[in-house]
Amino acid sequence: MSSTDLLDDLTRREYPHGFVTSIEDDQAPPGLNEDIVRLISKKKNEPEFLLEWRLKAFRHWLTMEEPVWWPKVSYPRIDYQSIIYYSAPKPKKQLKSLDEVDPELLRTFEKLGIPLQEQQRLSNVAVDAVFDSVSVATTFKDKLKEMGIIFGSFSEAVREHPELIQQYLGSVVPYTDNYFAALNSAVFSDGSFCYIPPGVRCPMELSTYFRINAANTGQFERTLLIAEPGSYVSYLEGCTAPMRDENQLHAAVVELVALGNAHIKYSTVQNWYPGDKDGKGGIYNFVTKRGRCAGKGSRISWTQVETGSAITWKYPSCILQGDDSVGEFYSVAVTANRQQADTGTKMIHIGKNTKSTIISKGISAGRGQNTYRGAVKVLKGADGARNYSQCDSLLMGDRCGAHTFPYLDVRNPTATIEHEASTSKIGEDQLFYCRQRGLSEEDAVSMIVNGFCKEVLRELPMEFAVEAQKLLGLSLEGSVG
Amino acid sequence: MLKIENLHATVDGKQILRGIDLEVGAGEVHAIMGPNGSGKSTLAAVLAGRDGYEVTAGRALYQGQDLLALAPEDRARQGVFLAFQYPVEIPGVGNAYFMRAALNATRKARGEEEVDAIDFLELIKSKMQLLEMNQALLSRSVNEGFSGGEKKRNEILQMAILEPVLAILDEVDSGLDIDALRVVASGVNGLRTPDNAVVLVTHYQRLLNYIVPDFVHVMDEGRVLRTGGKDLALELESRGYDWVTQGAGTGVTA
Numbered sequence: 237m238s239s240t241d242l243l244d245d246l247t248r249r250e251y252p253h254g255f256v257t258s259i260e261d262d263q264a265p266p267g268l269n270e271d272i273v274r275l276i277s278k279k280k281n282e283p284e285f286l287l288e289w290r291l292k293a294f295r296h297w298l299t300m301e302e303p304v305w306w307p308k309v310s311y312p313r314i315d316y317q318s319i320i321y322y323s324a325p326k327p328k329k330q331l332k333s334l335d336e337v338d339p340e341l342l343r344t345f346e347k348l349g350i351p352l353q354e355q356q357r358l359s360n361v362a363v364d365a366v367f368d369s370v371s372v373a374t375t376f377k378d379k380l381k382e383m384g385i386i387f388g389s390f391s392e393a394v395r396e397h398p399e400l401i402q403q404y405l406g407s408v409v410p411y412t413d414n415y416f417a418a419l420n421s422a423v424f425s426d427g428s429f430c431y432i433p434p435g436v437r438c439p440m441e442l443s444t445y446f447r448i449n450a451a452n453t454g455q456f457e458r459t460l461l462i463a464e465p466g467s468y469v470s471y472l473e474g475c476t477a478p479m480r481d482e483n484q485l486h487a488a489v490v491e492l493v494a495l496g497n498a499h500i501k502y503s504t505v506q507n508w509y510p511g512d513k514d515g516k517g518g519i520y521n522f523v524t525k526r527g528r529c530a531g532k533g534s535r536i537s538w539t540q541v542e543t544g545s546a547i548t549w550k551y552p553s554c555i556l557q558g559d560d561s562v563g564e565f566y567s568v569a570v571t572a573n574r575q576q577a578d579t580g581t582k583m584i585h586i587g588k589n590t591k592s593t594i595i596s597k598g599i600s601a602g603r604g605q606n607t608y609r610g611a612v613k614v615l616k617g618a619d620g621a622r623n624y625s626q627c628d629s630l631l632m633g634d635r636c637g638a639h640t641f642p643y644l645d646v647r648n649p650t651a652t653i654e655h656e657a658s659t660s661k662i663g664e665d666q667l668f669y670c671r672q673r674g675l676s677e678e679d680a681v682s683m684i685v686n687g688f689c690k691e692v693l694r695e696l697p698m699e700f701a702v703e704a705q706k707l708l709g710l711s712l713e714g715s716v717g
Numbered sequence: 718m719l720k721i722e723n724l725h726a727t728v729d730g731k732q733i734l735r736g737i738d739l740e741v742g743a744g745e746v747h748a749i750m751g752p753n754g755s756g757k758s759t760l761a762a763v764l765a766g767r768d769g770y771e772v773t774a775g776r777a778l779y780q781g782q783d784l785l786a787l788a789p790e791d792r793a794r795q796g797v798f799l800a801f802q803y804p805v806e807i808p809g810v811g812n813a814y815f816m817r818a819a820l821n822a823t824r825k826a827r828g829e830e831e832v833d834a835i836d837f838l839e840l841i842k843s844k845m846q847l848l849e850m851n852q853a854l855l856s857r858s859v860n861e862g863f864s865g866g867e868k869k870r871n872e873i874l875q876m877a878i879l880e881p882v883l884a885i886l887d888e889v890d891s892g893l894d895i896d897a898l899r900v901v902a903s904g905v906n907g908l909r910t911p912d913n914a915v916v917l918v919t920h921y922q923r924l925l926n927y928i929v930p931d932f933v934h935v936m937d938e939g940r941v942l943r944t945g946g947k948d949l950a951l952e953l954e955s956r957g958y959d960w961v962t963q964g965a966g967t968g969v970t971a
Binding site for chain 2: 687691
């Protein structure tokens with residue numbers, strides 16, 4: 237077997253989450269117009285201000301053009317009129333407790349390793365489970381409520397805390413921001429909401445698990461996370477979808493607001509269906525994520541492990557508005573087979589002595605294309621701003637690609653900017669060295685890849701670091717021999 | 718223990734080994750010498766199972782079985798160890814972690830119990846002392862940023878941990894100063910037993926002052942031209958490789 241075949245074999249992946257749950261859906265007809273936007277809003281019993289906001293977003297979206305400027309990402313044009321914009325598992329009745337959740341749904345999440353029932357829950361993690369466009373269950377809700385922490389579905393927050401939604405929705409990612417953010421603002425159906433009161437340190441990991449199930453639907457969630465002064469929260473999202481031959485659009489928006497000295501740690505383990513080995517099917521993951529370090533000394537840390545999706549397009553960013561605020565971006569992006577990823581971050585330094593760190597690890601295998609695109613902007617008033625960026629690429633085989641596009645825009649002479657980049661090939665040397673010491677091929681690849689990603693993986697909450705390591709191994713190893 | 722018969726191998730279609738015959742018995746030390754490009758390192762690589770080498774004729778029996786049919790990791794687990802001429806760096810993978818994984822992979826394959834982290838740390842620290850190694854190298858990434866001498870010692874450290882039956886040391890002396898050479902050599906000598914064997918691939922006689930071979934083989938053009946005792950190496954040192962390559966009159970043209 238030639239070495240290229242060997243790597244091919246190693247990188248051919250099996251996707252373990254590709255099953256479909258058979259459940260009755262309440263769906264809107266395909267297509268998008270103002271009536272659909274009104275229908276979604278009505279289904280969710282939303283207040284007038286939100287419907288107005290959606291309609292403004294929709295009207296703005298109509299004036300926008302789908303971006304086609306990505307030099308390293310290509311896909312057939314999306315027919316937005318063939319997508320179903322609202323799909324929800326049909327509720328039997330109003331749910332009062334988890335016991336009333338459709339057992340089929342509970343089984344689905346259990347199969348995905350996310351048990352929701354009391355006795356099997358992950359002990360130190362509160363989970364909000366989102367199935368297609370709707371949040372189906374949230375664990376540990378009451379316990380968190382005692383501390384004043386609000387954690388649950390976005391829809392519920394709209395009903396129970398409209399004032400917070402009105403104040404913060406679109407305050408970090410306005411609906412005018414980009415094509416997919418505008419689309420999301422018009423049609424988003426659910427997502428997670430989280431509010432940490434002043435001075436409270438959230439005692440457990442908060443986690444949202446997103447699952448796409450229905451066919452021909454788009455998934456448009458919206459996550460809003462507000463950390464009041466002096467608070468701390470660690471939040472994690474995970475995502476999977478069934479294997480389908482057609483592409484599905486996932487256009488989410490995440491907004492984070494950190495007030496004075498608050499710290500938000502936001503971690504993502506993204507494993508949407510990547511398509512098959514020939515690039516058929518898979519999720520288009522076009523996501524806008526941004527955090528605003530609004531207060532002095534606030535801090536936002538993004539950590540992402542991106543192994544899924546046919547195409548990933550996302551740049552979790554930080555607006556460093558408060559003096560002494562800190563933005564961090566730790567990323568591992570894996571592209572195997574025909575996957576494409578264009579990901580990175582934007583760090584916008586506005587306040588004085590603001591600091592940002594960017595560590596990006598791209599792994600390309602098969603015919604995967606992996607692009608890091610990042611911008612560091614230092615505005616005039618940002619005295620003493622500092623940035624450190626490090627972008628490393630690892631290539632497996634000789635048919636994949638890695639690309640790095642760092643943009644710098646520095647308008648303050650006191651700023652310090654450092655950038656380091658490297659590209660290496662997963663050495664056949666390294667593989668042979670490991671095997672000569674008795675390690676199997678699979679273990680060797682897994683060890684080399686995890687070593688490469690170490691600086692990022694150690695930023696993940698403990699409960700998920702092991703999971704992510706396994707996922708990396710799985711994504712790249714497939715079944716050997 | 719190892720019996721190589723008429724071994725031919727090509728790299729990228731180019732014939733490198735042209736009929737090697739070699740027999741290594743338990744308890745023996747063999748030195749394989751020869752000028753650059755004579756095929757010494759290729760022989761080592763073929764025995765360890767490196768990709769990209771095609772065996773076109775002949776065979777190699779190891780403990781009675783067809784060595785060349787085994788995957789590299791299976792050869793390793795059965796006691797074949799190759800000390801690399803250029804030890805490979807693996808960023809982000811701790812040196813101690815790597816060696817424990819290697820040891821446990823081997824032990825597992827043999828049906829032995831795995832060694833836990835604490836016992837392993839004790840084991841490795843004692844071996845490091847013998848090799849006069851700085852313990853800071855344990856927590857560093859495998860070979861990353863190691864000096865030439867540290868890398869070679871790290872190879873011998875792995876040999877000490879894995880306790881191979883057949884150790885093939887490929888130019889373990891290259892790039893070492895005299896003090897490091899002495900330490901590495903005494904490390905290797907300390908690992909010799911009546912049951913294992915060492916094959917030293919080297920360009921220079923110098924190493925053989927410290928690790929005294931039972932047999933010396935001189936290779937050129939992919940063949941063993943001459944075999945003798947340790948004195949052959951000394952003779953080579955004074956008379957040069959031309960003495961063997963021309964005197965043997967092989968008639969092979971490159």
